[in-house]
Amino acid sequence: ENVLTQSPGTLSLSPGETATLSCRASQRVSSMHLAWYQQRPGQAPRLLIYSASSRATGIPDRFSGSGSETDFTLTISRLEPEDFAVYYCQQYGTSPLYSFGQGTKVEIK
């Protein structure tokens, strides 16, 4: 089973700072099949990044994704108040077929 482990569990930052979120897979993941989502309180998740580094429609360029094989990173530059949320990584294609990391909460310091 391919387990996605996100770190840190919580990131405390101030508006304007840069957030660096990690997603580590226990087995290799195709870069084409790694995505990131944002979930604000009380809302449904929203796709931010697909194929490890491609921004979804309407996503600001302060969000960027990188990485390959087992190590992936979501970087949020110049944090805006609306960016404080929970972020999930997700993989497709290894067992289990679809799976999510446990999430990283980005909170206001």
Add this chain to the structure above:
Amino acid sequence: EVQLVESGGALVQPGGSLTLSCVASGFTFSGYWMHWVRQSPGKGLVWVSRINTDGTTTTYADSVKGRFTISRDNVKNTLYVQMNSLRVDDTAIYYCVTENYYGTGSLDDWGQGTLVTVSS
């Protein structure tokens, strides 16, 4: 604009059954693989099931296999999940989700979810 509207969530006793629906609009529903993803209160996201464009291929998470059945009606633009033998740990918000058309495996558009509570 893509819209996915789930309904059917309710309070149900352990061992009971429930069917959730998701009405889709704003896109060509019949052209997209569709999924159900759930989220227990205060917890993370868990993939539940997916169905291909014509409903002939379905896949399930081990935790629901044999109890849940995903289906779709491309005339009514509606996705369903029939849930049987419900357990307390099935309590969650259930989201209806589209899969990326180009095969990246990303889950592109999400409904607002419907809450299923399994409790005696």
